[in-house]
Amino acid sequence: MPEYIRISYIQLTLLLTGFLLGSSAIMNQSDTARQDSWLAAILAVIAGVAVISMNVWISLLNPGKSLIGILKDKFGNVFGTVTAVLYIWYFIHIAALVTRELAEFMVTTTYAETPIIFVAICMVLVTAYLVRHGLEVIARTSEILIPLLIVSVIIIFLVMINLHEYNIENLLPFNERGLKPILHSSFIMTTFPYGESILFTMIFPYLYHRKLLKASILGVLISGLLILGITLRDLMVLGPDLISRVIFPPHITTGLIPNLDITPLVEVNLIIAGGIKIAICIFAAALGIAQLLGEHDHKPFVVPISVLTVVLSIWIFDDILAFFYWINTVWPYYSIPFQFVIPVLLLLMSWLKTKQRTV
Amino acid sequence: MPSWIKLITMALLFNLVTCTATGCWNNQDLSETSIAAAMGLDKAEDNKIELTVQLVNPSALKSAQEGGESSNKASWTLSKTGETVFEANRNLLSTANNKILHNHIQIIIIGETLARDGITRILDFLERGNQTNRKADILIAKGTTAKEILSLQSELGNIPSINLANTIDNEDSIGKIKKIMFTDLMKELATPGKDPAIGVVEIMNDKEQLFIKDMKIEGAAAFKKDKLAFWLSPVQTRGLLFVESKISSAVINIPNPLERSTKVAIEVISSKAKTSVELKDGSPVFNIEINEQGDIVEQQDGGDLSSPEAVEKLKKETETAIANEVRNSIQLALDNRCDLMGFGDKLHKEYPQYWNKVKGNWDEELSRVQFNIKVSSDIGRVGLVKTSVLPK
Numbered sequence: 001m002p003e004y005i006r007i008s009y010i011q012l013t014l015l016l017t018g019f020l021l022g023s024s025a026i027m028n029q030s031d032t033a034r035q036d037s038w039l040a041a042i043l044a045v046i047a048g049v050a051v052i053s054m055n056v057w058i059s060l061l062n063p064g065k066s067l068i069g070i071l072k073d074k075f076g077n078v079f080g081t082v083t084a085v086l087y088i089w090y091f092i093h094i095a096a097l098v099t100r101e102l103a104e105f106m107v108t109t110t111y112a113e114t115p116i117i118f119v120a121i122c123m124v125l126v127t128a129y130l131v132r133h134g135l136e137v138i139a140r141t142s143e144i145l146i147p148l149l150i151v152s153v154i155i156i157f158l159v160m161i162n163l164h165e166y167n168i169e170n171l172l173p174f175n176e177r178g179l180k181p182i183l184h185s186s187f188i189m190t191t192f193p194y195g196e197s198i199l200f201t202m203i204f205p206y207l208y209h210r211k212l213l214k215a216s217i218l219g220v221l222i223s224g225l226l227i228l229g230i231t232l233r234d235l236m237v238l239g240p241d242l243i244s245r246v247i248f249p250p251h252i253t254t255g256l257i258p259n260l261d262i263t264p265l266v267e268v269n270l271i272i273a274g275g276i277k278i279a280i281c282i283f284a285a286a287l288g289i290a291q292l293l294g295e296h297d298h299k300p301f302v303v304p305i306s307v308l309t310v311v312l313s314i315w316i317f318d319d320i321l322a323f324f325y326w327i328n329t330v331w332p333y334y335s336i337p338f339q340f341v342i343p344v345l346l347l348l349m350s351w352l353k354t355k356q357r358t359v
Numbered sequence: 360m361p362s363w364i365k366l367i368t369m370a371l372l373f374n375l376v377t378c379t380a381t382g383c384w385n386n387q388d389l390s391e392t393s394i395a396a397a398m399g400l401d402k403a404e405d406n407k408i409e410l411t412v413q414l415v416n417p418s419a420l421k422s423a424q425e426g427g428e429s430s431n432k433a434s435w436t437l438s439k440t441g442e443t444v445f446e447a448n449r450n451l452l453s454t455a456n457n458k459i460l461h462n463h464i465q466i467i468i469i470g471e472t473l474a475r476d477g478i479t480r481i482l483d484f485l486e487r488g489n490q491t492n493r494k495a496d497i498l499i500a501k502g503t504t505a506k507e508i509l510s511l512q513s514e515l516g517n518i519p520s521i522n523l524a525n526t527i528d529n530e531d532s533i534g535k536i537k538k539i540m541f542t543d544l545m546k547e548l549a550t551p552g553k554d555p556a557i558g559v560v561e562i563m564n565d566k567e568q569l570f571i572k573d574m575k576i577e578g579a580a581a582f583k584k585d586k587l588a589f590w591l592s593p594v595q596t597r598g599l600l601f602v603e604s605k606i607s608s609a610v611i612n613i614p615n616p617l618e619r620s621t622k623v624a625i626e627v628i629s630s631k632a633k634t635s636v637e638l639k640d641g642s643p644v645f646n647i648e649i650n651e652q653g654d655i656v657e658q659q660d661g662g663d664l665s666s667p668e669a670v671e672k673l674k675k676e677t678e679t680a681i682a683n684e685v686r687n688s689i690q691l692a693l694d695n696r697c698d699l700m701g702f703g704d705k706l707h708k709e710y711p712q713y714w715n716k717v718k719g720n721w722d723e724e725l726s727r728v729q730f731n732i733k734v735s736s737d738i739g740r741v742g743l744v745k746t747s748v749l750p751k
Contacts, residue, residue, distance in 0.1 A: 109489050172708035241549035242542075255493055256542060 005206050009215040011139035012207060014146040016200065016219025017226075018276035020048070020193045021149065023101045024227050026248050026270045033185035035171055035240040041231045043186035045224030048194030052216045054343055055197055059204035060212065061350035067201040068291040071342075074349045081292065083342060087198075088288040090338045092305060094196055095281035096312035097327070099124060102274040103313065104320050109251050110267070120310050123271075127279040128306035131286065132299055135206060138279050145272045152265045153226050156254055157233055163257060166236040189227075191332040194220065195339030202284040247324070282306055393457040396434065397520030399505025400481050401470035403440040408473070408481060410447035411438035411506040412459060413520045434518045436509045444484040461490040465524040467541065468498045468505035468560065474580065474587035479548065486545060493542045496527055499580040501561040501590065508560055511569050519571055526576050527558065534600050534609035534627070535593035537579035548585055552703020552714070552721060555582045556591065556599060581697050589695050591688070598688025601649055601681060602700050606630040611653065613676040616669055617662040624657035625677050628739055636705050638713060645702055645730040647689075651681060652737045661749035670738055678734040685732050696722045702730075 007015075033040040062070045067087060072080035103119040111119065130138055160166060175182070197220070204212060234249040237256065243249050250266045286301040317323040399411035413436045437454050441447030451459060467485070469478060485491045500508050511519055530536040537558045539547075547555040556579040564573040579591040579599065591599065600606050609627040614620075630651040636643050655673070658664060664673060692699040703721050707714040717724050 112489060169708060173711040173714075176711045238542075239546050239550070242546055245549075252493065252542070258494060 005135055007136060007139040007203075007206055009207070009211050011143050012203070012212075012215045013219040013222065014142045015139055015203070015276065015280065016052075016197065016216060017223045018142050018146045018149065018273050019200075019280050020197065020220065020223035021226055021269075021273040022193050022277035023098050023270065023274050024193055024223075024230070026105055026250055026266060027101065032181045032188075034176075034181070034244055035173070035235065036175060036182045037185060037235060037243075038171065038228060038232050039175075040182050040185035040189060041224070041228045043182070044189035044194060045220065045228065047186065047190040048197070048220045048224060049217055051190065051194050051339070052197050052200075052220045053213065054347055055201050056204065056213045056216050058343060058347050058350060059201050061347070061354055064205055066203075066205050066287070066291060067198070068288050070201070070346055070350070074346055084288065084292055087338065087342075088285050088292070091199055091281050091285040091288065092308060092312065094199070095278050095285070095305075095309045096316065097331075098274050098277050098281070099309055100313040100317060100323060102270060102278075104323065105248055105251075105270060106267075108320070109248060109263075117310070117314050120313050123275065124278065124282075124306045124310050127275055127282060128302055130275075130279045131283045131302045131306075134298075135203065135283060138276070138283060141279075142276050146276070149269050149272045150222070150226065152269055153229060156250075156262060156265060157229055159257060159260075159262065160233055160237060160253070165256060166233075167239070168236060170236050170239045188328060188332050191335040191339055192327065193223075195335055198339055198343055199280065199284045202287055203280070247320070278309070282309060391457055392460045393455055394460050394463050396463060396518055397466045397468065397509055397523065398461070398464050399438075399468040399470070399500075399509045400444065400473055401504045401506055402473040402476060407440045407442055408444055408447055409438055409440045409470075409504075409506065410444060410451065411436055411509050412451060413509050413518070414455065414459065415463075415518055434520070436506070438506050444481050448484075461488065462492055464492050464495050466496050466498060466520050466527075468500050468508050469557075470500050470504040470506070471502060471587065472504075474499050474557075474582075477585045478582075479585040482541075482545065482548075485541065491541070493540070495541045496524060496558070497539055497541060497544055498523075498527075498558050498560045498576070499587065501559045501578075501580065503562050507562065508574065511562075511571050511574060522571050523560070523576070526571075530576050532608040534597045534606045535577050537591075537596050537599065538605075550701070550704050551718065552698055552705070552707050553701040554584065554588075554698045556580065556596075556699050557582065559590065581692065581695065581699055583695075583697050588697055589691075591691070594684060595688045595691060598684040598686075599692075599699055601630060601651075601685050602632050602634065602647055602689070604630065604632045610656075611677060611680050613673070613680050615659060615662065615664075616672040616676065617664065618660050621659035622657075623655060623659070623664070623673065623676075625653040625673075625738075626656045627651055627653045634700070634702075634705055636702070636709050638710060639729075643702075643706055643710070643713070643728065645700075645705065645728065647685065647700075647730060647732045649681060649685070649732070649734045650737075651677065651734060652739050653677060654740045654742070655738060656742065658747045661747045663746045665741075665745045673738060674736045677736040681736070682732045682734045685734075689730060689732075693725055693728060696725050698725060702728060 058070065062073065065073065068084045071084045071087070074080065075083055099120050102123055103116045106119045107114060107116045130141060200216070230250060234243050234253050237253045238246065238249055242252070246252050250269075251263060254263045254266050282302060282305050283298070285305050286298040289301045289305075290296070290298040317326065393414045395412040396415050397413040401409040401411070403409040413434055415434050437451055439447050439450035439454065441450050448459070469481070473481065509520065527536060527538055531538050537556045539555065539557055544555055544557065547553050558576065559578045559580050560574055560576045562569060562574050566573065577593045577596075579596040581588050581591055597606070597609060606627055609630075611625045611627060612622045613625060615623050630649060632647060632649045635646050635648070637646070638644075655664070664670070689700060698704075698721070702725070703714070703718070707718070
């Protein structure tokens with residue numbers, strides 16, 4: 001672990017915000033909850049705070065070690081290496097998913113005749129450049145860009161208030177079909193994006209340990225508030241039926257503003273947040289491989305992983321319908337071992353060990 | 360790395376960025392595209408769909424603006440048929456010399472026969488397309504085809520469909536047209552317990568050469584689900600708009616309290632309506648409360664209407680006039696088993712359990728629906744004089 005890299009807490013908060021916002025700024029994951037999706041978003045934030053606390057705690061109990069080190073430490077050399085490889089695969093998979101989504105958005109809404117792989121390559125090229133320069137540069141980039149994103153979300157929200165586009169009756173009837181669809185929807189939202197914060201156990205060792213928990217929870221809360229704001233905005237403007245049919249609700253919502261075209265703002269949101277997310281995923285994967293092989297430098301692995309990300313993003317899904325089907329039905333369950341089972345095991349084992357030590 | 364390699368790499372990168380960052384993969388010049396300003400959809404033979412677009416010729420527009428007498432027409436219409444809207448759209452290219460850009464479509468006109476068959480199947484193409492202007496107004500061509508309407512010539516202005524769009528906006532200020540945006544229509548179509556109403560355009564005269572002034576944009580077409588059911592007259596449309604709080608301005612003529620045969624004109628400045636529902640003995644009762652504010656703008660024949668009693672009478676008359684209009688519209692809709700006012704939607708939102716029981720045969724329930732209308736009217740300004748002149 002290179003000791004000289006340090007990022008500040010505000011940078012961590014913003015990194016986490018951008019990472020969690022990711023592609024949530026453009027898509028709607030809560031179509032099962034329909035008019036209650038705002039409640040699902042709130043429940044997901046609460047779950048998200050719990051998840052990030054767990055991840056921070058794992059890091060705090062194993063000072064100076066990243067996820068790969070902790071896994072090897074706790075599960076032994078063989079099984080630890082196997083799970084570490086699985087985690088690295090998982091990180092690359094997340095990067096590929098985000099890349100695909102971003103490229104699909106661009107191709108569907110704006111660049112109708114551009115090949116999707118071209119958009120994906122453009123995006124990953126930039127993030128690969130970013131990742132090669134290390135975590136400090138990613139952190140500083142997010143420090144500059146994420147506030148822009150927050151401001152643009154707020155601007156769109158306020159513009160819509162001014163236009164009297166909001167219809168609060170779209171939130172009624174409350175809890176029409178019982179709690180089950182709401183819980184299902186909030187579960188999906190917990191696994192994507194909040195549960196993915198397990199990836200930050202690769203980054204936490206770069207910080208001093210004092211205010212880690214506070215900064216992380218703040219990041220989750222900011223992104224949660226933004227996601228809640230976006231969900232409420234789209235729901236009140238579009239209504240429960242349209243929001244469940246439309247693939248990219250913010251694109252339609254902003255398109256309804258008369259005489260003013262601020263749809264590019266949505267695209268900017270996406271590029272900033274999605275870019276930061278892809279960058280962090282690739283960084284975590286590259287760092288993971290480097291640590292697994294005992295290398296000090298993650299740079300040699302960045303380009304191969306980026307290439308893999310692009311290829312995977314095109315290769316894993318035939319079309320956008322398969323993508324959304326997979327995201328909503330398979331992804332949450334596929335994520336359970338990575339996001340909940342293994343972290344809880346790690347936490348328990350670390351906790352028991354410290355207890356033994358103190359006794 | 361030697362500095363010259365760095366230099367070459369930089370130069371290549373620079374090239375790459377300039378090539379890619381300009382963004383347009385399929386770059387099209389304005390001179391190579393045709394801009395569509397309006398779209399019409401009709402039912403053609405063999406269950407096909409006929410698509411008509413009104414194209415704008417930017418160069419002719421420019422020369423007309425500069426004062427020169429343009430030999431080209433500023434707009435022309437094309438139509439083609441196809442089994443689907445998209446096919447018809449592509450078939451247009453066999454006539455049009457350029458690719459057609461749909462982003463600036465102001466109006467979508469749907470022919471009556473197609474509207475009676477159902478509009479969902481033609482709207483899907485527009486909803487999917489990334490070129491659709493979701494703020495475009497929708498109109499139904501009454502007794503004619505959309506193609507017919509779009510072939511009308513304009514005398515004022517150069518592009519008939521822009522003229523049409525402006526007329527809709529003007530008409531909105533007398534509250535006799537149901538102006539509905541594409542997105543709002545899609546929302547209403549999908550809302551349970553709400554049937555949409557769409558504005559109507561029709562041709563009045565029967566002449567060889569028809570102009571914009573020969574057509575009338577008034578009233579509304581009431582839909583049952585997505586099928587055209589019946590027509591609303593302009594006044595009935597206004598009754599519907601009062602319930603929907605979509606009156607931005609309107610003229611109400613009420614009998615002069617002093618002399619019943621003459622009229623007082625009230626200009627409605629603002630009107631807000633609120634519909635609430637309560638369950639009485641297991642059946643829903645809808646209460647519609649309308650708060651209207653109006654100015655006295657005209658008084659036929661003299662007389663002093665400035666006393667508090669007279670103003671009170673004027674308010675009463677206005678309230679009755681509005682209440683009657685609204686009642687007629689609601690009754691007409693209910694008689695046709697059409698939920699234009701969104702009573703079912705209201706019920707769904709307030710009493711979801713009850714709605715689940717009745718939604719299966721809501722059509723039947725509709726004919727038994729009870730409603731109360733309460734209008735409270737305010738007189739705002741009276742203009743520059745207090746009382747009208749009395750000839751002596």
